[in-house]
Amino acid sequence: AQSVTQLDSHVSVSEGTPVLLRCNYSSSYSPSLFWYVQHPNKGLQLLLKYTSAATLVKGINGFEAEFKKSETSFHLTKPSAHMSDAAEYFCVVSLNTGNQFYFGTGTSLTVIP
Amino acid sequence: GAGVSQTPSNKVTEKGKYVELRCDPISGHTALYWYRQSLGQGPEFLIYFQGTGAADDSGLPNDRFFAVRPEGSVSTLKIQRTERGDSAVYLCASSFGQGGNIQYFGAGTRLSVL
Numbered sequence A: 001a002q003s004v005t006q007l008d009s010h011v012s013v014s015e016g017t018p019v020l021l022r023c024n025y026s027s028s029y030s031p032s033l034f035w036y037v038q039h040p041n042k043g044l045q046l047l048l049k050y051t052s053a054a055t056l057v058k059g060i061n062g063f064e065a066e067f068k069k070s071e072t073s074f075h076l077t078k079p080s081a082h083m084s085d086a087a088e089y090f091c092v093v094s095l096n097t098g099n100q101f102y103f104g105t106g107t108s109l110t111v112i113p
Numbered sequence B: 001g002a003g004v005s006q007t008p009s010n011k012v013t014e015k016g017k018y019v020e021l022r023c024d025p026i027s028g029h030t031a032l033y034w035y036r037q038s039l040g041q042g043p044e045f046l047i048y049f050q051g052t053g054a055a056d057d058s059g060l061p062n063d064r065f066f067a068v069r070p071e072g073s074v075s076t077l078k079i080q081r082t083e084r085g086d087s088a089v090y091l092c093a094s095s096f097g098q099g100g101n102i103q104y105f106g107a108g109t110r111l112s113v114l
Helices: none
Strands: A003-006 A010-014 A019-021 A023-026 A031-038 A045-050 A056-058 A064-068 A073-078 A087-095 A107-112 B005-007 B010-013 B019-024 B031-037 B044-050 B053-056 B065-068 B075-079 B088-095 B109-113
Touching (some): A010 A019, A045 A064, A045 A073, B044 B065, B044 B075, B075 B088
Parallel strands (some): B010 B109
Antiparallel strands (some): A019 A073, A064 A073, B031 B044, B065 B075
């Protein structure tokens, strides 16, 4: 079975400070892992994807995530938060041989000026 | 268009009515997915099409929900005898192929059943 746990429902950071959004996954097979961002009234936008080519994945807007198989984690980080980063973030797991995405419950990121 | 298009963006209906939600995927994408996102939750899978056929409909909650993709492009999600619990944002995504490929999402249709 596949599942995703986002450990924090809300994260609040000051502008210019680091961001850490935590995600743990469970998968019986070798998964693909994604982070998507959802701004209010906008569609889900892909931030980055892990494909097993490299454990540290760089995405758009300065975000990156590290795949740690031993910890079954795929945490999202950014060195310095911007006001425009305020949004809902979803960690997603998908089987490489499957079809559907399994979403976490989301982490709401607030950036304080 | 360049992205996945969903219409309408908002739909308000009364309990017991029938609704149709439309999804126009990215041109050339063979796979199309429907998800439902309730307030404060992550999207949940409903159904997946590969071409014209529904390859996996295991996420449809009951037989009031049905989806079609007759020509392998545009898809329609149909809900009969709507209930207040059907209120949610319905998301459509498309991808080139399957199996862990990136899914591109539309902005969704917000359905409100009064």
